[in-house]
Amino acid sequence: MARNTWDKEADLKAKKEELKNLENTAENDNNPDHQQKIEKCKKKIAKSQDEVDKAKVKLELESKKVEAFEKSIEEAKQTRQES
Numbered sequence: 335m336a337r338n339t340w341d342k343e344a345d346l347k348a349k350k351e352e353l354k355n356l357e358n359t360a361e362n363d364n365n366p367d368h369q370q371k372i373e374k375c376k377k378k379i380a381k382s383q384d385e386v387d388k389a390k391v392k393l394e395l396e397s398k399k400v401e402a403f404e405k406s407i408e409e410a411k412q413t414r415q416e417s
Contacts, residue, residue, distance in 0.1 A: 335396055339389040346382040353379060 353375040359368065
């Protein structure tokens, strides 16, 4: 699950770099095709950012579940040892 989040973050970083390159291109800013590419790239970045955010929330929830499970295991071990 963490790997999935990292992959999404790497994808987002690549898209941001692509946008940076598009914006720094020496092409004429009045070129509608160039502007469309920039806008399309911005939309992709927004979608990727949303995916990253969702993956992080999911990872955090799963991590909390694991922590709760580990805690209950430790409590069960202590109860067993006391018996």
